[in-house]
Amino acid sequence: MSQTDFTRLAQYPGSGCEKYDRRAEIFGREDVIPLWVADMDFPAPDFVTQALAARLADGAFGYAKPTAEHLSAITGWLAGQHDWHVGPETIVPVPGVVPAMAMAIRAFTTPGARVIIQPPVYFPFFQVVRDQGRELVENPLVEQASADGGRRYVMDFAALEAQAREAEMLLLCNPHNPGGRAWDARELEQVVAICARHGVMVMSDEIHMDLTYPGIRHTPFARVADAAGCRWFTVTAPGKTFNTAGIGGGYAVIPDAAIRERFDRERRGMHLGEGSVFGLTALKAAYTHGTHWPDELMAHIAVNRDRVIEAVSDLPIEPMWPEATYLLWLDCRGMGLSDAAADPEDRALQRFFIDEAGLGLSQGIIFGEAGRGYMRINLATPTRVMDRAMAQLRQAAVRVFSQ
Ligand SMILES: Cc1ncc(COP(=O)(O)O)c(C=O)c1O
Structure with a gap:
């Protein structure tokens, strides 16, 4: 169909x-x-546009709040698409992935702290670190010849290890924009090991998680980070997958209760609400009917x-x-x-x-x-x-x- x-x-x-x-x-x-x-x-x-049209016909545009149904649409999507099983209590609504990055930097790093990014990378990663008054540390990806004669990006783990000693946070782009890599479990395990060793918190931006080419699976950072002693959480959204980016709305997945509480405090402190009527409507329709x-x-x-x-x-x-x-x-x-x-x-x-x-x-x-x-x-x-x-x-x- x-x-x-x-x-x-x-x-x-x-x-x-x-x-x-x-x-x-x-x-x-x-x-x-x-x-x-x-x-x-x-x-x-069309299952998204129809849900939006129905909501529009309702005329109910007051303050919005995710219901149990929204949360279970999210957890169902993560389980069904990515074999990633989390409870509804781990989900924290955010206005978007980049705003969540700003909140995370404020919540989990000290002023002037070093935050690592892996360029070439989606340009707001640079800006959001600087805007929060943190020091940007670049851990550039390295081009490597792949078996089929093409090239792909890999991470420079030796440099990452050295940089992690002095840093407080890593902003991971998984899958990677613009390089198109869907990081595999072995690569992510090394990130986890390095960041756990040096107490570096990882925020994994997984907004492109659903957009893998036929035959390729996305590896949620959660799969390798859980129980590995690494402090982490993931932020994602349905906007790239279902072309609703202009409507806005995303969510963080934060299994660790203390990390979740700290992040949520930062989020609440910004008084941004818990989502828009249309963002939540689009999310529920997309995750329910878009398998x-x-x-x-x-x-x-x-x-x-x-x-x-x-x-x-x-x-x-x-x-x-x-x-x-x-x-x-x-x-x-x-x-x-x-x-x-x-x-x-x-x-x-x-x-x-x-x-x-x-x-x-x-x-x-x-x-x-x-x-x-x-x-x-x-x-x-x-x-x-x-x-x-x-x-x-x-x-x-x-x-x-x-x-
Ligand atoms: C890696 C990555 N993160 C975040 C975003 C934007 O997220 P949001 O619009 O939810 O802030 C994009 C958009 O291109 C992106 O490629």
């Missing part, structure tokens, strides 16, 4: 959506095909992934093979174009994509210095849009590189 239309563009210019309506500001022109912000072009699945949705979605995304990989196969662009997320990380260093974030005049790589190819991608360097020379493309669009984007890219490459 098809639950959505993967050919329909649900977002469009003038609808107040960031992806289309910030093109002039971000790219300097409004005619680029926007393949940047991490949301999807097609509509949310088959991630597979259906990722089958569509896999088609687009393969189209892009094929289109760039004879260009000096190396895609990093993704295990998860609808984002594809393109190593464009072989194009020999400069990529200097600080100097707007010296962004030849980004200018090539904007001016020559007519594409609005995310510039790799915003994910940290390790992203210099890379571009991130969002695959969650109708295949005809992806094909048009790739045709434009290839024409531009021929024009520019055969001169």
